[in-house]
Every structure is written in structure tokens, then in C-alpha cells.
Amino acid sequence: MPHNANHSVQHDEMHSLYVNHHSWLFTWIRKRLDSPFDAADLTQDTFLRIHAKQNAATIKEPKAYLATIAKGLVCHFYRRKSLEQAYLELLAKQPESFVISPENEFIILQTLEEVDALLNGLPSQVKQVFLLSQIEGKKYQQIADDMQLSLATVKRYMKQAYVKCFVLMGDDFFE
Structure with missing residues (x-):
């Protein structure tokens, strides 16, 4: 089959997947979010992920597959919202003279999201020990006392958290 014909078949299959499942997927996501706009975005993101990574014809159980992808996106959405809320609460505690540009705020939020993803496993x-040390600036002994752990455990x-970060960052860290 010529390349263009194959592309056309894939396009038709993706279109069919979208038309047949968009409505129920939007409803499924909408039940889990406060905003219909966010639900619409995550519904589109679900289909974009499939389009970018998979041939729609190879999907045997479309509803289950779509729901699995959407569930991951919803979890990511809430994790990001939680990080944003914590960041905004921290900003609110700063003096009025402390101002961050929108560009730097975006970079900070992206970085927090990446750190969260690194630590998720x-x-x-x-994870709590690492965040208390790196985000709140607590000393190891203070963390040990607060969490009722030994200093050696902290x-x-x-070390476990640092190793995880270095391994997951891979070659990007050393370039």
C-alpha cells in the first residue's frame, strides 16, 4: 500500500475513533473536573496522545484505552493544580515588594511539576523528607525530630531521593 493511502486509512480510523467516542469521553472526564473547559482540553489531549503514539486501528478496546489515558491526564491535572495552589499560597506569604514575572512564574511551576514527577515513584x-529538606529548607535533624525518624534514616x-532524581534526569543533567 502506498504511503499516502496508508496515511489516509490511519486518518480515517482516527476520525472514526474521535467521532464515535468523543462525547462519552468528554462526559466521563467532565464528571471528574470542576470546569467544562478543562474537561474539553483533557478530552482533546487524550485523542492527541493517541494520534501521536498509536495507530487507531490497533486499539482493540477503545473505551477502556481512552479511559486509561484520560485517567492519567486527570491525575496529572489535579497534581498540577495542587502544585499551583501550594505555590500561590507560598507567594501570598511573601512581602508585597516580592514580585515574580509571569515568565518566571511559568518556569517555576514547570520545574515544580518536573520535580513532582521525578519523585512520584x-x-x-x-518524598516527604526530600521536600521538607529541599522546599522548606529544614535541616536533617529537624526533619528527623518532626517525623520521629532517626537521623540515619533521613x-x-x-540519598534515595537524590539517586532517583539523577537516574531519571539521565544524560540531560550532565550535558
């Missing part, structure tokens, strides 16, 4: 106590958790 860690056990919750390891150090071990920090």
Missing part, C-alpha cells in the same frame, strides 16, 4: 516518607531517604 518514591515511597511517601522518602540521610538514607535523602
Whole structure:
């Protein structure tokens, strides 16, 4: 089959997937979000992910597949909202003279989201120790006292978090 014909078939299959499942997927996502606009965005993002990574014809169970992708996007959406809220609360505590440009605010939020993603695979106590140290600036002994852990455990958790960050950052860190 010529390349153009193959592309046309893939386009038709993707179009069919979209037409047949857009409405229920939007409704499914809408039930999980406060905003119909956010639901519409995440519905589009779901189809874009499939279009970018998969041939629609290979999807055997479209509803289950779409719901799985959408569930991940909804979780990511709420995680990002939570990070944004924590960041805004921190900003509100700063003196009025403390001003961050919209560009820098975007960069900070992106960085927080990347750090959160890096730490997601860690056990919750390891993640909490790392965040208390790196975000709140607490000393290891203070973290140990607050969390009722030994100093050695806090150090071990920090090492575990650092190793995870370095491994996941891979070659990008050393370029």
C-alpha cells in the first residue's frame, strides 16, 4: 500500500475513533473536573496522545484505552493544580515588594511539576523528607525530630531521593 493511502486509512480510523467516542469521553472526564473547559482540553489531549503514539486501528478496546489515558491526564491535572495552589499560597506569604514575572512564574511551576514527577515513584516518607529538606529548607535533624525518624534514616531517604532524581534526569543533567 502506498504511503499516502496508508496515511489516509490511519486518518480515517482516527476520525472514526474521535467521532464515535468523543462525547462519552468528554462526559466521563467532565464528571471528574470542576470546569467544562478543562474537561474539553483533557478530552482533546487524550485523542492527541493517541494520534501521536498509536495507530487507531490497533486499539482493540477503545473505551477502556481512552479511559486509561484520560485517567492519567486527570491525575496529572489535579497534581498540577495542587502544585499551583501550594505555590500561590507560598507567594501570598511573601512581602508585597516580592514580585515574580509571569515568565518566571511559568518556569517555576514547570520545574515544580518536573520535580513532582521525578519523585512520584518514591515511597511517601522518602518524598516527604526530600521536600521538607529541599522546599522548606529544614535541616536533617529537624526533619528527623518532626517525623520521629532517626537521623540515619533521613540521610538514607535523602540519598534515595537524590539517586532517583539523577537516574531519571539521565544524560540531560550532565550535558
